Structures are given as structure tokens and as C-alpha cells.
Amino acid sequence: MNLVRAELYEQAIHYEKGSFITSTGALATLSGAKTGRAPRDKRVVKDDVTGKELWWGKGSPNIEMDEQTFLVNRERAVDYLNSLDKVFVNDQFLNWDPENRIKVRIVSARAYHSLFMHNMCIRPTPEELEEFGTPDFTIYNAGQFPCNRYTHYMTSSTSIDLNLARSEMVILGTQYAGEMKKGLFSVMHYLMPKRRILSLHSGCNMGKDGDVALFFGLSGTGKTTLSTDPNRYLIGDDEHCWTETGVSNIEGGCYAKCIDLSREKEPDIWNAIKFGTVLENVVFEEHTREVDYADKSVTENTRASYPIEYIPNAKIPCVGPHPKNVILLACDAFGVLPPVSKLNLAQTMYHFISGYTALVAGTEEGVKEPRATFSACFGAAFIMMHPTKYAAMLAEKMLKHGATGWLVNTGLVRWKLWFRKPNQVSIHKENH
Numbered sequence: 510m511n512l513v514r515a516e517l518y519e520q521a522i523h524y525e526k527g528s529f530i531t532s533t534g535a536l537a538t539l540s541g542a543k544t545g546r547a548p549r550d551k552r553v554v555k556d557d558v559t560g561k562e563l564w565w566g567k568g569s570p571n572i573e574m575d576e577q578t579f580l581v582n583r584e585r586a587v588d589y590l591n592s593l594d595k596v597f598v599n600d601q602f603l604n605w606d607p608e609n610r611i612k613v614r615i616v617s618a619r620a621y622h623s624l625f626m627h628n629m630c631i632r633p634t635p636e637e638l639e640e641f642g643t644p645d646f647t648i649y650n651a652g653q654f655p656c657n658r659y660t661h662y663m664t665s666s667t668s669i670d671l672n673l674a675r676s677e678m679v680i681l682g683t684q685y686a687g688e689m690k691k692g693l694f695s696v697m698h699y700l701m702p703k704r705r706i707l708s709l710h711s712g713c714n715m716g717k718d719g720d721v722a723l724f725f726g727l728s729g730t731g732k733t734t735l736s737t738d739p740n741r742y743l744i745g746d747d748e749h750c751w752t753e754t755g756v757s758n759i760e761g762g763c764y765a766k767c768i769d770l771s772r773e774k775e776p777d778i779w780n781a782i783k784f785g786t787v788l789e790n791v792v793f794e795e796h797t798r799e800v801d802y803a804d805k806s807v808t809e810n811t812r813a814s815y816p817i818e819y820i821p822n823a824k825i826p827c828v829g830p831h832p833k834n835v836i837l838l839a840c841d842a843f844g845v846l847p848p849v850s851k852l853n854l855a856q857t858m859y860h861f862i863s864g865y866t867a868l869v870a871g872t873e874e875g876v877k878e879p880r881a882t883f884s885a886c887f888g889a890a891f892i893m894m895h896p897t898k899y900a901a902m903l904a905e906k907m908l909k910h911g912a913t914g915w916l917v918n919t920g921l922v923r924w925k926l927w928f929r930k931p932n933q934v935s936i937h938k939e940n941h
């Protein structure tokens with residue numbers, strides 16, 4: 510339970526094929542067949558309460574399952590975990606706002622998953638661990654074991670099942686670690702708005718004068734890169750809450766895309782890849798153990814997960830005052846949007862709700878090339894309620910605190926690269 514990094518390294522290297530220490534001390538791991546999220550395999554239990562509270566039907570990310578099927582998958586996962594010689598248990602926290610902290614327990618079969626969540630969630634002190642008690646939410650990650658695809662509601666051997674009434678999530682048939690962190694984010698997208706707190710799929714940083722900026726963006730479109738700015742304090746790279754008093758990071762770590770990572774362009778992320786960092790699905794030279802960040806042979810979605818304090822100018826505790834700027838990162842693969850636009854509130858809401866951007870290759874299963882998409886709230890895969898619920902709260906907060914909206918096109922730089930290849934020009938035509 511809550512093993513330290515060194516022990517998790519030893520367990521991973523000893524028992525998990527494809528685990529190695531890189532030249533800078535990071536733990537390189539392989540996530541197996543799945544190297545990105547599988548949104549079509551995510552299920553949410555629809556019951557009397559969630560049937561009314563959540564967004565269902567066309568456009569919604571919530572695909573229903575019933576309680577009985579959840580229990581079938583849960584039993585399968587728990588039986589699998591019980592059949593192993595050992596499992597890993599992490600008891601940790603979500604949310605740096607002490608009044609809205611959530612206790613989570615992650616039960617998993619792989620040291621890689623335990624180290625990943627150790628990095629991504631907030632790490633308790635020994636005293637906090639002593640007094641941890643019953644968790645508010647539990648994940649049973651049996652990702653190496655498939656679900657039975659002939660079970661009702663299943664369409665493949667992968668299933669990520671969320672049961673809000675039981676406060677539990679079950680993972681079968683995928684070892685991609687991002688499912689755990691994004692699964693918990695979906696939970697926060699449910700729990701926080703019920704407390705009138707706005708949950709945000711955004712990075713967040715703060716200038717020397719205390720000016721806070723939010724960076725909304727779909728997965729892989731620049732939240733981590735742009736919030737990790739050497740000239741500003743990093744509050745968090747991906748998931749935040751906006752309350753009556755200001756912003757708080759939900760997580761205790763960052764999850765950076767590292768395809769084509771370079772020391773020159775992203776020095777802080779480069780330097781964070783050291784002992785304790787999980788490097789997923791990267792390729793390295795066998796003898797020097799130097800990572801080749803340009804190598805996409807396992808996936809384009811190579812990732813680094815590190816504790817937030819590995820970034821030198823992280824602001825700890827990860828909280829800040831009300832945001833002054835709300836930046837919507839649209840990764841426009843097709844050259845439609847200008848580089849930077851200042852938005853009024855109505856325009857901000859329009860872009861927030863329609864969420865025009867691109868699904869970046871590799872972040873979701875089956876996405877091999879950048880694909881134009883409309884992703885409500887710049888994270889449609891993770892919202893639980895109708896987008897207008899989040900949008901109305903955002904509008905209210907921006908108005909109250911005088912925040913300015915911006916639309917920044919992070920696809921522009923890549924767009925030039927993408928369009929060099931003739932086969933990708935045809936995607937452009939298909940999508941128009």
C-alpha cells in the first residue's frame with residue numbers, strides 16, 4: 510500500500526515486461542495494446558438519480574449500462590485482482606482546495622499504474638495516510654484482463670465502467686494509465702458542479718503579479734506545454750476547480766505529451782523526466798538508454814507523468830486567485846482560425862460550447878491522423894452534465910471576476926507540418 514517510488518521501480522522492472530530505467534532515471538513502461546483512451550468503451554451506470562442528473566443521448570459521452578452489468582464487471586475485476594500474488598493500493602487525494610478534497614483509493618495490478626497515480630494524485634503526508642479512513646471513491650483497475658464482450662452493453666473486450674451511486678470505477682481490457690486520471694476527472698465533473706463549483710478541463714498558471722490564466726484545450730492540444738511557462742508559476746496542467754474563492758488544481762502531477770520533446774523548446778518538461786517520472790510507450794537506445802522522442806513506432810501518444818513539484822516554478826499549494834484570462838486553445842488542423850483572437854463573453858461561450866479543435870493522433874484509440882472535431886467544453890469526453898451547465902457557470906464567473914476570453918490557435922504551427930504530406934491534404938477535403 511502506498512509504496513515509495515524506489516519500490517515501485519523495483520516491482521515494475523522485475524515483473525513487468527518492457528519496464529526499464531532511462532538515462533535520466535525515468536521509468537520507461539509499455540501500456541500494451543491500448544496506447545490511448547477508448548471513449549467508446551466507457552460506460553456509466555444509469556439509475557433513477559443519474560438518469561435525471563446526467564446528460565444522455567445524442568452527443569453525450571455517457572453511454573449507459575445497468576447496475577447489474579456493472580456488478581458483473583466489478584466481480585470479474587475483483588476476482589482477477591484477488592487471483593494475483595499482490596496488488597498495489599494507492600490512497601491519495603484529489604483537489605488542493607482543502608474544503609473540497611476527495612479521498613481516492615486505486616487498486617491496481619501493475620506497479621506502473623501505482624507509480625502513475627502516485628504522481629498524478631495529491632500525495633498524502635504520513636499523518637494524513639494514518640487518518641485516511643474510508644475513501645470517497647475507488648478504482649479497481651484490472652486492465653490486463655478483458656471484459657467478456659458477450660456481456661450485455663459490451664461491444665469489445667475493453668470496458669471502463671463508472672458507477673456514481675457506488676462511487677466506484679472498474680477498468681477491464683486496457684492498461685492505458687490515462688483512463689484512471691481522466692476517469693477521476695469525469696467523477697469531479699459530476700461532484701463539483703453539484704457543489705456549485707466549476708470543474709475545468711484546463712491548465713492554469715499565475716504571473717508574478719498574481720494574474721491567473723486558464724488554458725482550456727482538448728487532450729494533446731497544448732495545456733501542459735503552455736501552462737508550463739518558465740516565466741510564470743504553474744498551478745496545474747490539466748484539471749482545475751473554480752470556486753467562490755479562486756482556483757485549485759485537482760491533481761498532484763502533470764501528464765505531458767512527449768512526442769518530439771526537446772530541451773530547447775520545453776526545458777522544464779525535459780528536466781522533469783528524471784527518477785520518479787513514468788515515461789509511457791517511448792523508444793530508447795538499448796545501451797545508452799537515451800530516449801528518442803521523435804520515435805512514434807509504439808504510438809504518437811508518448812507521455813511523461815511526473816509530480817508537479819518536478820517543475821521548478823510550481824506553485825505549491827496549487828491554488829490561486831480568480832482568473833484574469835481564459836484562453837481557449839483550439840488546435841485547428843485546417844487553417845480556419847486566426848492565430849489569436851480576443852473574445853467578448855458571448856464569443857467565449859460560443860467557442861466554449863462548440864469546442865472546435867482537433868483530435869490529435871493517438872490520444873484516442875483509432876485516431877491515426879489529426880481530425881477536426883467539435884468537443885464541447887474542450888473536453889466532451891469527460892463532461893457528465895449538459896455542456897450548457899458548465900458554460901453558464903463559466904459565464905457567470907467570468908462576468909463576476911472580469912476575466913477576458915481569448916481564442917488561441919495551437920494548430921497553426923503543426924498545420925504547416927501536417928500539410929506537407931499529400932495524404933493529409935485529403936483529410937482536409939473530406940472534412941469540408
Ligand SMILES: Nc1ncnc2c1ncn2[C@@H]1O[C@H](COP(=O)(O)OP(=O)(O)O)[C@@H](O)[C@H]1O
Nearest residue numbers: 726727728729730731732733734765766919922
Ligand atoms: N503551438 C503549440 N502550442 C502548444 N503545443 C504545441 C504547439 N505546437 C506543437 N505543440 C506540441 O503539442 C503537444 C501539446 O501537448 P500537451 O501540452 O501535453 O497537451 P495537453 O496538456 O493539452 O494534453 C506537445 O507535444 C507540444 O510540444
Ligand SMILES: C=C(OP(=O)(O)O)C(=O)O
Nearest residue numbers: 546687727728729747764
Ligand atoms: C490524458 C489525456 O488527456 P490530456 O492530455 O488532456 O491529459 C487523455 O485524453 O487520455
